[in-house]
Amino acid sequence: MSGSAVAAGSVRIFDTTLRDGEQAPGAGLTAAEKLEVARQLARLKVDVIEAGFPAASPGDFEAVRRIAQETKGGIAIAALARCRDGDPQRAVEAIRVAERPHLHVFIATSDIHLKHKLRISRDEALAEAVRWVRYGREALGADAEIEFSAEDASRTDTDFLLQVYESVVAAGASTVNIPDTVGYAIPSEFSALVGRVVDLVGRDATVSVHCHNDLGLATANTLAAVQAGARQVEVTINGLGERAGNASLEEVVMGIRTRPTQFPELASGVQTEQITAASRLVSYLTGFAVQPNKAIVGGNAFAHESGIHQDGVIKNPLTYEIMTPQSVGLTGSQLTIGKLSGRRGLQGKLRELGHDVEGEALDTIYRQAIALADAKKDVTDADLLALVEQRASEVPASVELVGWSVTSSHGGNATGSVTLTVSGEDRSAEATGNGPVDALYSAVDQALHDRLGW
Incomplete structure (x- = not known):
């Protein structure tokens, strides 16, 4: 197999925040902003940064070229191209300067796309796929990564899909990608499809997956694919992407790390302590707020308000946390106060704020805090400090x-x-x-x- 094979026991993390993530409506980035995100992705130690679609615009070409020129440390820089004259040449030109160039060519293979979008036959699609994979291998040489994606693979006739993958690997593809382009698949059927592709070409190429979240199953499908033998996962920070988004990098990476018995002897090289920084940077530059209940990086991911949960976390964080906040770059958990909070939770929160309150004083402040929580939606740190200070300043009235x-x-x-x-x-x-x-x-x-x- 030409290109860089994935090391045994590893899952290659292919980040497409700067390409598919940027396709989310309203998420466009300038060339300088893309370079800033790429630097953070390098600190995160992803394996591949898909920097953009060079044929789309002169600005995107320049952004990809600058990222390819600057990024070192063994991180591959990928560029996307349609199997269409002009696109692959432009992509090769943009990434040729990279320490590790990774050309990613694609064409749709499902009958609905062939008939209504491309208006070509299966044979014509197959011929174009082989042609441009072969071009990429010849243009970039034996050491480069040449990836082929069959767009809408999950809705493609399986026999035809397997024929396409077998043909492109023979033409020089070192990675074959199985996109669930419209988020149509469910884990059981997707893992079965991945297993068939692995059985067919897995000895000669890395099998990759690219899952969308239209049914909320992008992470589940990606993890199921890894269990079926996929060794590259295409993901984005915060799950950013077209329509309902892509598989989330932080969810996939932490899923593999948190459940080692489900992914025996598998790991990624991601520096997970950089996850929160990456999430916040992408959110800031795109203007896309992260929903509070988003797994791993949401504001509530390590926050506890219920009294029962607070009591458990104070005694042992493992009661309600399956990973440490520090493992994703946070300083610790949060105890938030609301009408369902308990005395131990309030006492723990007050200690965080620098006040050790016990006995009757704690009872009084607890009653006041719960009354306040009933009257307003959020009890802030400032509210709690005011209650403490109010009690401390109480003196007999003369x-x-x-x-x-x-x-x-x-x-x-x-x-x-x-x-x-x-x-x-x-x-x-x-x-x-x-x-x-x-x-x-x-x-x-x-x-x-x-x-x-x-």
């Missing part, structure tokens, strides 16, 4: 207001009367003033004058 009354008349004149308790002694006073407020304050002054010397 002056208490017992009662007051005020009358006003035309022209602004008013009479106010107050009754106060001053150090346990009731004192009353009456005064006039320019309006009701002035009259009441004057009455207070009179009631306190002898005691306080005003």
